Amino acid sequence: MSDSRRTYVLVDGENIDATLGVSILGRRPRSEERPRWERLLNFAREEWDQEVVGLFFLAVGTELPMSFVQALMAIGWRPVPLSGDHGEKVVDIAIQRTLRELRTREAADVMLVSNDGDFVEEVEGLLDGERRTGLVGFTEFRNSAFVHLADDGLELFDLEYDVKAFTTPLSRVRIIPIEEFDPVQFL
Template sequence: MAGRTVVLIDGENIDATLGSSLFGRRPHPEERPRWERVTEYLEAHWHQPVLGLFFLNASSGVLPAQFVQALLAMKYRPIPLSGRDDEKVVDIGIQRTMDTLLDRDDDVVLLSHDGDFAPHLERLAHGERRVAVVALREFLSTQIAQLGVELLDLEDDVRAFNAPLPRVRIIQLDDFDPAAVLR
């Protein structure tokens, strides 16, 4: 077992999923995940220290200083990447990090719904390390969902939000509470 969990956050993807799939607009700050809850949850879940890497697209040449300060205060390591307009800098940065992790013993958790990471996750999952994906399950790429890695729901498992999200999802019959839908 590894002695550390490396958390790779594709914040653009999480934000885009919340905005386009749930809210139909850019999420307000209070509708975004409480990022400190992610690392706290994962530290308790796998009983080891967590290194949180938050990938940012800084191709505009502007660094979101307030957000970077907030990430640092939550003990995340911001990774502001810049590149050409035709490059998905956040995806490429996360993929390169995943490739580097192949030669290390760290456990790995990805926060993204993006199927572009499936081949990298699959390679990481071969071996002794633990690999998980944190996402909103109903928006997760089927390529990732079929890998057999641990899947954790950002709202239900991690409890990263302050208020319930307006989600429609499959309910296990044993968990169905008719009183809840009759409110």
Template structure:
């Protein structure tokens, strides 16, 4: 039996154990969506997400005891952005630099395998991506006793992922829900009336 509000799971003997939230980040996808679809150019440092805020959101959203942040990187060219990797480590992420053949989507494959592995263990799951390629793996995780969510720019989330919300997938907006940015992004999207702030347009 799961208490979604506290993130705790009660076993058959009534012993409560705390839940780990696994945060998986598809760095390539987030960067490509931010630069290509929202900014129209490569993001500057101040326009990129504050990843420590993303970690903190994962810690608080379901009240779990621990967050395991896994940040997937494509290192197929034999190099890593070391300053960025070191910054990730400093704030609590585990970078996962993957390499493969030129025809392989190494980050996608790595995340898919990780989601498959999580199906056999407890814990809540948050995935930062917009990619519909992960829909089968996320669908397999949905069910009683586990929270499953996406972190994304909602207007660019694939339809395959949006359809999973009917089965319990939660979608959190990186800007308005997570508050991962120091700047306001030039987004054109449908605004729920409850979120409308007229001062943004004055």
């Protein structure tokens, strides 16, 4: 592993939770259907072969979800609990500021975990040819502007298929490359 470079993994918890619950499952996810966040840290560490700093952003209002925060800390995440005025997108604001700050750090590679197009400008600014920049999310719900940034070096990863963050398969419909097609999955 590289001693000088680090991968910063920034999780937009609200976006991933909403995509999973509303768009994929159509209901609140059960415990066994939620991502295993330690797998994401391991994936980032192994994929880019360097140390990882995991920042998990969450809007908490006035009450800290202590059991969730403690669980995140126990597996190596740094929770970033945020509050703000009603209707203020505190997670988006904090992630945008963090992405802009990381742009000023030479040894900072970045994996953003979100499908949200609100970060396109900041992610594009990280594509300087000097750092690795990745986006992790659900391929079919990824903002299309990110797909276009892949031509400029943005690495795209799927939370279920690449990261393998789930213990049970999700009920997703996706385009299957023919080399991955297994008819057993459909019979």
